Amino acid sequence: MKVLIVGTGGVGGYFGGRMAKAGHDVTFIARGAHKKAMEENGLEVKSINGDFSLDKVTVTDTISEAATPDLVIISVKAWQVKDIAMQLKDVISDHTLVLPLQNGVLASDELKEELPEKNVLAGLCRIISKIDSPGKINHLAVDPVIVFGECDNSKTDRVLELEKVFYDSGFKGQVPKDIQAALWKKFISICVSAWLAITRSTYGEVREQKETRQVMRDLFDEVALLANKKGVNIESDFVDKTMAFIDTFPPDSTSSLTRDVWEGKPSELEYQNGTVVKLADEIGLDVPVNRFIYYSLILMEKRARKQ
Incomplete structure (x- = not known):
């Protein structure tokens, strides 16, 4: 399979690396020192599931230079998706699958504003990983999985075949019954990242302090209620499960949003x-905890985007 990894950070570097190691024809989009290191030394991945390396990889900083792929995995930041969609127009074919793995619930819709709906899947991933240094990826925690499917939840041959490709590449692929519910479930859990940023704390610190743990719980409750109000099927005990899931994270771990704000x-x-x-x-729903967190960081975000 010809695979294009758009964004070779902790996510794209790990999943793309696994697919390349399994023998797929993978092209990585990377820039700067990271690209140079990959050109000269390949890609090195340190992982809780076993380290591996690729002595030689195909890497470019320009999407238009890539061969027409069978699969595009988009692992850039969420705000970059619209621009990536425009760049993919002249690269994909009628049969190319475009799989976004962004945090949030908007990526597929934004892709479909520029690309044919038939090309676009919905997806998310679960992994805690980062670039340790140019050309080196560190998978720190969470058993990696890509959860994906057709946007209308139809179980087509192409998504079932891709699920097998992922498993054969050394990580889990999962086609759920309801991909929209899966997207919102992850969305609920990641919205705590900005709370970590405000408190300048790790997952371990926030969950162990009674007061900050309660804010985390209230934040999750708000997003779960919003999902249900929008017709998304979120089980009544899901927030409890989310709290338990976060309790399994390494105490000193943080999220990419948290680190971006700090930096x-x-x-x-x-x-x-x-x-x-x-x-x-x-829809006229009150979300005071999320509103406070958003308003508390919005000026910092504006300053960061002016640099």
Whole structure:
């Protein structure tokens, strides 16, 4: 399978690396020192599931230079999706699958604004990983999985075949009964990232302090209620499961949004807590915890985008 990885960070580097190791024809989109290191030394992946390396990889910083792929995995930041969609227009064929793995619930819709609906899947991933240094990926926690499907939840041959490709590449692929519910379930859990940023704390610190743990719980309750109000099927005990899931994270771990805010970089704030506020306002739902968190960081976000 010809695979194009758009965004070779912790997510794209890991999943693309596994697929290349399994023998697929993978092209990585990377830039700067990361691209140079991959050109010279290949890709090295440190993982809780076993380290591996690729002595030689195909890497470019220009999407238009890539051969027409069978599969595009988009693993850039959420705010970059619209621009990526425009760049993919001249690269994909009628049969190319475009799979976004962004945090949030808007990526597939944004892709379909520029690309044919038949090309676009819906998806998410679960993994805690990052670039340790140029050309080196570190998978720190969580058993990696890509959850994906047709946007209308039809179980087509192409998604079932892709599920097998992922398993054969050394990580889990999962086609759920309801991909929209799956997207919202992850969305609920990631919205705590901005709370970590505000408190300048790790998952372990936030979950162990009674007061900050309660704010985390209230935040999750708001997003779960919003999902249900929008007709998404979120089980009544899902917030309890989310709290239990976060309790399994390494105590010193954080999220990409958290680190971006701390480092003064543009973050996915608008696509996480900002989206909660926007969608809640559309239906007249009060989400005070998410609104406070969003408003507390919005000026920092604006400054980061002016740099």
